[in-house]
Amino acid sequence: MSARSLSSIGPVARAAIVVGFFAWAFVTLFPLYWVFVTAFKPPPAVVGGPTYIPFLQFMPTMQAWEDILAGIRGDFANTFINSTIVGLSSAAIATLLGAMAAYALVRFEFRVKLASGLVFFALALGLYLAGTNLLGLGRVPSMGIAFVAALVGSILVNRLPAPGPVLGNDDIIFWFVSQRMFPPIVTAFALFLIYSEIGRSGFRLIDTYWGLTLCYIAFSLPIVVWLMRDFFAALPIELEEAAMVDNVPMWRIFVEIVMPMSAPGLAATFMISLSFVWNEFLFALFLTTSKWQTLPILVAGQNSQRGDEWWAISAAALIAIVPMMIMAALLSRLMRSGLLLGAVK
């Protein structure tokens, strides 16, 4: 260890390192301090130039918070509840489904022919075009038909002795993760249009709980699969093998042995996907209008509303970030146990 600790470096260099590090720590923490104190400033302490120290330079007030609670700056109570419901449920569902998929990808062998993937895409695209242009069906029905047909077709192709390369588990994981590479604007904008078309046929998805949650589950799944795969791969296999010998069914092995053993990993993954969903802006901007609006949309709107009332804007920003700060503290306690090591190796 000695080689990498600070004592092995000369005193001047050591001082430089410490000063540099503290400078960065100041840069990181000052804006957070600033938003905290500003949220309790009376308006004159903001407008008359910057003030820094409460009680000395200004008397803290609860003015901003009263405004927020009174609903002057938008319906914070309801939006907060929306964000909480959507965040918790989509993170929970994504963690469960993603963990199941990651477990299957760690413990079982999957073989997907490249040809079957190509057939899926070709069938989905071709049948959709045929449905809308030749058969005169609407976009939504032709999408449904194309999807089912493409799925059946590609599964059949996978059974046939088709030539071409065979993709294994790593490729499937890569496929999952690559979904995150997608610019979300492609998905968000098209989902908005598809949701509107489905809405016209009577099934409302825009500005509804399920419309937003479905998209957030899909949005979180790649991260969950990626993180959970490493946690599961690190688990000792012997317990599961012992249970196999005793003929315990697979789902019980998963629920009663694997899930409890990887509880810290599941918790960390849940919290990371919760933070992604809680902070997500683009999908919420496209897919909600009023009833299911989430906090980032309301907070972003503070900018233009009623001018630069920074005390109230700070309070609004704090409402969005304090829950994540609490979560960061919880998460860091989990991480101290070397949790992330697996994900890195």
Place this chain on the structure above:
Amino acid sequence: MMRNDPIKHVFIWPAVLIVLIVAIFPLIYSLTTSFMSYRLVPPTPPRFVGLGNYASLLQQPRFWQVVATTTTIAVVAVAIQYVVGFACALALHAKVPGEKLFRVGLLLPMLLAPVAVALIARMVFNPTMGPLNQLMTLVGLPNLPFLTTANWALACIIAVEVWQWTPFVILMMLAGLQTLPDDVYEAAALENATAWQQFKGITFPMLLPISAAVVFIRLIESFKIMDTVFVMTGGGPGISTETLTLFAYQEGFKKFNLGYTSALSFLFLIVITVFGTIYLALLKPHLEKRR
């Protein structure tokens, strides 16, 4: 063990189906729309135009400016993040004083909503009420109109990106540092290698794979930047800080020019894919040596 239990399909299909549905439909929808001239306002029925949308996009100077802006933000911000983040991780790993306290504090920014961070940044950069300009006055520098001149606004956005995402680099590099074996360093110390030699000869090469992954993830994510810009400058002044996603949003959600927006988002996808493939291809020989 348990290589071919059919239950594996029950485990994997729910996730695959959801991702397929939410990923493939929008993809097909945008792909087909991108070859059509299709507007909602004023309503025009879809008409096949082939590569027309792509051609007119590629000829538009605004598109190239937006690409240049986005690339500048992504490359500069990620470069600074990597250097600062790696340095902080090394300092934390070497147990600088106060290390325990800062472990949580230094990681905080990455978990905060970008829109809230952008609002805080607007306060800090505010020309009359913000603390930064007061500091500038204090040390004798002129007050700067941070968010209303093109170059400064771009620099501010990069600064906010660095502030928010350096913690991610710290987190990953710190985890990487903890996996390094001690015995190599002990051997190096026996040969009287200086700290810099140890860093150059051991730490940096051994952390190259994780560095490559971290930079890759950050670059991809930075290319998608939208919320920070949306709140901080709205793409202004003029279009000087407009990014690809914001441009697509303006075209799609304000002008409802569907064919054009779809083509734009597809070009974006192609740019990211090409970029990512080149990056991985360049790095592959370096990474495989370490295996």
